[in-house]
Amino acid sequence: MIVFRYLSRELLMTLSAVSAVLLVIIMSGRFIKYLAQAAQGALDPGVLFMIMGFRIPGFLQLILPLGLFLGILLAYGRLYLDSEMTVLSATGVSQQRLFVYTLGPATLVALLVAWLSLGLAPQGVAQVERILNEQDALTEFDTLVPGRFQSMKGGSRVTYVQDLSDNRTELGGVFISDKRLSSDGAKERGITVLVAESGRQEIQPDGSRYLILENGYRYDGNPGKADYRAIQYDTYGMLLERPQVVADIGEREAIPSSELWGSEDQRHRAELQWRLSIPLLVFVVTLLAVPLARVNPRQGRFLKLLPAILLYMAYLSLLIAMRGALDKGKVSPELGLWWVHGVFLAIGLLLLFWEPLRLKLASRRAAREVVHA
Known part of the structure; x- marks a missing residue:
């Protein structure tokens, strides 16, 4: 023993x-x-x-x-x-x-x-x-962290917010860079940059969610070229896609x-x-x-x-x-x-x-x- x-x-x-x-x-x-x-x-x-x-x-x-x-x-x-x-x-x-x-x-x-x-x-x-x-079931809006650049959609979108309310409904100082790809996703056709003073989340009756940006600019063009187009807007809406979790x-x-x-x-x-x-x-x-x-x-x-x-x-x-x-x-x-x-x-x-x-x-x-x- x-x-x-x-x-x-x-x-x-x-x-x-x-x-x-x-x-x-x-x-x-x-x-x-x-x-x-x-x-x-x-x-x-x-x-x-x-x-x-x-x-x-x-x-x-x-x-x-x-x-x-x-x-x-x-x-x-x-x-x-x-x-x-x-x-x-x-x-x-x-x-x-x-x-x-x-x-x-x-x-x-x-x-x-x-x-x-x-x-x-x-x-x-x-x-x-x-x-x-x-x-x-979350959207990229629900996973945002203020003060951090976050990559979405496999790296084709980068989002940044300076401020975010506690109930995650109001944003301040918004920056979004989105690559425009061809229909097959193989070729980059340009880049779209959105900046806004503030933003909010809006839920439609069908359950889809939109990010409503206010008082900002949209820039469209190709990096390295001088043919950018700038558009000023009072209100701009974009669909919030759900992030894909790889298990x-x-x-x-x-x-x-x-x-x-x-x-x-x-x-x-x-x-x-x-x-x-x-x-x-x-x-x-x-x-x-x-x-x-x-x-x-x-x-x-x-x-x-x-x-x-x-x-x-x-x-x-x-x-x-x-x-x-x-x-x-x-x-x-x-x-x-x-x-x-x-x-x-x-x-x-x-x-x-x-x-x-x-x-x-x-x-x-x-x-x-x-x-x-």
């Missing part, structure tokens, strides 16, 4: 550190993506942290298996390097018993991953979809797991198998990591780290590829993703029992040589 607690503590501490680093890296990349959309006016900056919070369960369900895999390699590799595993082996702790000890924390991780994969992650994706749908999630990811059970839809069955595969992945990578963590103290703890990571990447990549094939009906649902787990389970068993099997065969060979002698 003392050995089990010691190994579990070392493993869970390394797992927590590795998972925290991976989570920060992944969240930073996604946050930058959402921040770029907010800077372009496609997202309200106030919802960024809500979106990231709801996406955390989806990130963790894939980070924790990798964190456990790396945690076993790093924690047990250090124990081998410090000859602690040699002492444990001398007291009767074999590779098989070490694997049994490791199943304790691995089971906790698998239960947490199952909860995330089957419960929290779909709920989080559903909340993100709700937020993005609300953002789709990186699929509709199936938001479906509750209870609705996927018993579904005959091919895509739903693929999604359910994927959600069940992630907790199963935890046990298989544990079986792979325990023998791969064994290193010679003279070789260093990182000798097998790169081959082990490549093996893990092959495992996960094959699961993702088979998920896509199952989606398209190229693989039968009965075979599905299960054969991938079976292949790597066999590899793990071979790695775990290879050393005692090799020693047993060597002892038999030596015994035969003695008899013949």
Whole structure:
């Protein structure tokens, strides 16, 4: 029991550190993506942290298996390097018993991953979809930030307002630069610049929204040429288009797991198998990591780290590829993703029992040589 607690503590501490680093890296990349959309006016900056919070369960369900895999390699590799595993082996702790000890924390991780994969992650994706749908209902007027140039319509329009009322109905100091494109959008035909002292939003009975500018000028022309046309106006109206929010999630990811059970839809069955595969992945990578963590103290703890990571990447990549094939009906649902787990389970068993099997065969060979002698 003392050995089990010691190994579990070392493993869970390394797992927590590795998972925290991976989570920060992944969240930073996604946050930058959402921040770029907010800077372009496609997202309200106030919802960024809500979106990231709801996406955390989806990130963790894939980070924790990798964190456990790396945690076993790093924690047990250090124990081998410090000859602690040699002492444990001398007291009767074999590779098989070490694997049994490791199943304790691995089971906790698998239960947490199952909860995330089957419960929290779909709920989080559903909340993100709700937020993005609300953002789709906004116009560029609703996402304006005073004192900031904001790019709209894929960069073809730049909008700036100096002042904006608290209820977002009145503007002051308006500047709008809009590129005029050809009908196919491939060629720029000129540029239109609008400046106005003030503006307001006006909603029509059909729900469309217009920006009404007052006391300003409109300039039409081509950059680099002196044939600009200037028009002074008292009132000018322009249609407010809705910003396009680019989401990186699929509709199936938001479906509750209870609705996927018993579904005959091919895509739903693929999604359910994927959600069940992630907790199963935890046990298989544990079986792979325990023998791969064994290193010679003279070789260093990182000798097998790169081959082990490549093996893990092959495992996960094959699961993702088979998920896509199952989606398209190229693989039968009965075979599905299960054969991938079976292949790597066999590899793990071979790695775990290879050393005692090799020693047993060597002892038999030596015994035969003695008899013949």
